[in-house]
Amino acid sequence: xxxxxxxEPLLPDASRRRLSLGLGLGAVLALxxxxxxxxxxxxxxAGLGEARAAAPPASxxxxxxxxxxxxxxxxxxxxxxxxxxxxxxxxxxxLPAEGPNAVGSTGSAAGLPxxxxxxxxxxxxxxxxxxxxxxxxxxxxxxxxxxxxSDRGLWTGNIxxxxxxxxxxxxxxxxxxxxxxxxxxxxxxxxxxxGERIDPQRIAAAGHSYGANTTMLLAGARVQRQGQxxxxxxxxxxxxxxxxxxxxxxxxxxxPILQDVRIPSLHITAxxxxxxxxxxxxxxxxxxxxxxxxxxxxxxLAVFEGGSHSIFTDRAGTGGVxxxxxxxxxxxELSLAFLDHVFVGRKEGLSRWNERYGxxxxxxxxxxGMA
Numbered sequence: 001x002x003x004x005x006x007x008e009p010l011l012p013d014a015s016r017r018r019l020s021l022g023l024g025l026g027a028v029l030a031l032x033x034x035x036x037x038x039x040x041x042x043x044x045x046a047g048l049g050e051a052r053a054a055a056p057p058a059s060x061x062x063x064x065x066x067x068x069x070x071x072x073x074x075x076x077x078x079x080x081x082x083x084x085x086x087x088x089x090x091x092x093x094x095l096p097a098e099g100p101n102a103v104g105s106t107g108s109a110a111g112l113p114x115x116x117x118x119x120x121x122x123x124x125x126x127x128x129x130x131x132x133x134x135x136x137x138x139x140x141x142x143x144x145x146x147x148x149x150s151d152r153g154l155w156t157g158n159i160x161x162x163x164x165x166x167x168x169x170x171x172x173x174x175x176x177x178x179x180x181x182x183x184x185x186x187x188x189x190x191x192x193x194x195g196e197r198i199d200p201q202r203i204a205a206a207g208h209s210y211g212a213n214t215t216m217l218l219a220g221a222r223v224q225r226q227g228q229x230x231x232x233x234x235x236x237x238x239x240x241x242x243x244x245x246x247x248x249x250x251x252x253x254x255x256p257i258l259q260d261v262r263i264p265s266l267h268i269t270a271x272x273x274x275x276x277x278x279x280x281x282x283x284x285x286x287x288x289x290x291x292x293x294x295x296x297x298x299x300x301l302a303v304f305e306g307g308s309h310s311i312f313t314d315r316a317g318t319g320g321v322x323x324x325x326x327x328x329x330x331x332x333e334l335s336l337a338f339l340d341h342v343f344v345g346r347k348e349g350l351s352r353w354n355e356r357y358g359x360x361x362x363x364x365x366x367x368x369g370m371a
Contacts, residue, residue: 064329065325065329066130066325066328066329067130068130068133068134068137069137071097072096072097072133072136072137073094073095073096073097073133073136073137074094074095074096074097074098074136075092075093075094075095075129075132075133075136076092076093076095077090077091077092077093077125078090078091078092078093078188078192080184080185080188082180082181082184085177085180087148087149087177087180087181088148089145089146089148089181089184089185089188090124090125090145090146090148091125091143091144091145091146091185091188091189092125092126092132092143092144092146093141093142093143093144093189093194094132094133094135094136094141094142094143094144095112095136095141095194095197096112096136096137096138096139096141097136097137110199110201110202111196111197111198111199111200111202112139112140112141112197112198112199112202113139113140113141113199113202113203113204113339113343114140114141114142114143114189114198114199114202114203114204115132115135115140115141115142115143115203115204115205115206115241115335115339116143116145116182116185116186116203116204116205116206116237117131117132117142117143117144117145117205117206117207117211118145118147118178118181118182118205118206118207118208118210118211118212118214118215119144119145119146119147119151119207119208119210119211120207120208120209120210120211120244120313121150121154121166121169121170121209121210121277122150122151122152122154122155122166123146123151123152123208123211123313124146124151124152125144125145125146126144127144127313127314128144128208128312128313128314129314130314130328130332131206131328131331131332131335132144134332134333134336135332135335135336135339138336140336140339141194141197141198143185143186143189145181145182145185146181147174147177147178147181147214149169149173149174149177149178150169150170150174150178150210154166154169163278166277166278167278167279170210170280175213175214175217176230176232178210178211178214179214179217179218179232179234182205182214182218182234183218183234186203186234186236200236201238202238202343203236203237203238204237204238204239204240204241204339204342204343205218205219205234205237205239205240205241206240206241206242206243206335207241207242207243208243208244208312208313209243209244209245209246209275209309210246211243212242212243212244212245212246213245213246215240215241215242216240216242216245216258216261216290217232218232218233218234218237218240219233219234219237219240219261219263219265220232220233220260220261220262220263220295221257221258221260221261222256222257222258222259222260223257237263238263238264238342238343239263239264239265239266239338239339239342239343240261240263240264240265240266241265241266241268241335241338242265242266242267242268242290243268243269243312243331244268244269244273244275244287244309244312245267245269245287245290245291246275246280246282246286246290247282247286247289247290253293254289254290254292254293255293257293258290258293258294258295259293259294259295260295261294261295261296262295262296263296263298264296264298264299264338264341264342264367265294265296265298265299265300266299266300266302266334266335266338267287267290267291267294267299267300267301267302268302268304268312268331268334268335269284269287269288269301269302269303269304270284270303270304270305270306270307270308270311270319270327270362271284271303271304271305271306271307271362272284272306272307272308272309272319273287273307273308273309273311274308274309275309276309287303288301288303297367297368298367298368298369298370299367300338300350300365300366300367300370301363301364301365302334302361302363302364302365303361303362303363303364304323304327304330304360304361304362305360305361305362306319306320306323307319307320307323307327308320311323311324311327311328312327312328312331323360326357326360327360330353330356330357330360333353333356333357334350334353334357336349337349337350337352337353338350341370347369347370350366350370354366
């Protein structure tokens with residue numbers, strides 16, 4: 001593994017070991033030859049609010065289509081610039097469709113709940129559209145943040161320098177910038193013309209792989225540098241959804257890092273959820289270790305049988321041609337049921353979800369009071 005001449009420390013303790021960075025590939029690395037690297041595929045063009053007519057009833061077919069009809073949501077790309085860091089922060093905002101017959105568009109008097117989403121390594125604001133479009137169709141706004149230092153731009157350039165680019169994107173400075181990206185994007189959204197549609201008391205964060213790492217930092221993961229705890233916690237975030245959460249590489253004991261995460265958390269993974277990046281291998285069991293170390297009394301775990309690390313991206317076919325769309329549909333419906341429980345207090349949705357998708361699971365562990 002290549003090391004930088006003067007590495008920038010972002011450490012869970014004073015031992016100055018590197019912070020674990022979850023490397024969520026939008027492609028499968030062919031180790032050694034590094035062939036077959038492929039950026040995430042483009043999404044199809046194609047809530048939690050009071051209007052829920054489009055939610056599938058219990059008697060619906062076993063699995064719905066992954067694509068969401070475009071009439072049920074709207075997506076808008078916004079290009080922001082954080083002047084304090086001179087760093088672009090592109091985002092895609094998913095909102096319920098407008099109009100008298102729009103599903104989920106009314107939300108509540110306080111506004112729509114909001115999910116902030118952070119992509120994996122090599123991703124973009126256009127990724128994970130199966131989740132953003134679906135949540136918007138159900139009355140939940142979803143803001144997908146693009147991190148320019150670790151986004152799909154990594155896939156351009158000389159293939160023989162790809163490993164170096166990936167490892168550069170895993171530097172501690174980029175981990176800090178990703179956290180700042182999400183915080184800046186939230187500030188911009190709430191101050192924009194769209195802000196009046198958002199309920200500032202119902203904000204959650206989510207991410208896949210590297211994005212799950214970003215979410216953990218925002219949710220209260222304890223990181224020290226030179227004996228000082230870094231102020232990474234974003235108090236406006238009231239819940240976290242962690243998909244394929246990576247470990248903290250080099251740290252044997254995760255509890256001191258994650259015990260301060262007190263908000264409700266949902267952990268989603270699969271038995272074949274393996275991260276294979278040069279220098280950053282992580283077995284599927286690491287996702288369970290993160291769940292077990294997470295603080296707070298309200299945490300849930302869903303482990304799909306089989307799958308892959310990239311099955312949770314927009315890529316079709318990874319983890320099994322038949323299993324892939326089923327896991328996507330189950331993941332988005334579980335996310336909605338979790339947010340419904342956290343923000344509205346309804347837990348029956350989680351019970352129905354388990355009845356509907358339990359056959360796909362190797363393990364389902366809801367928190368006390370969730371089911």
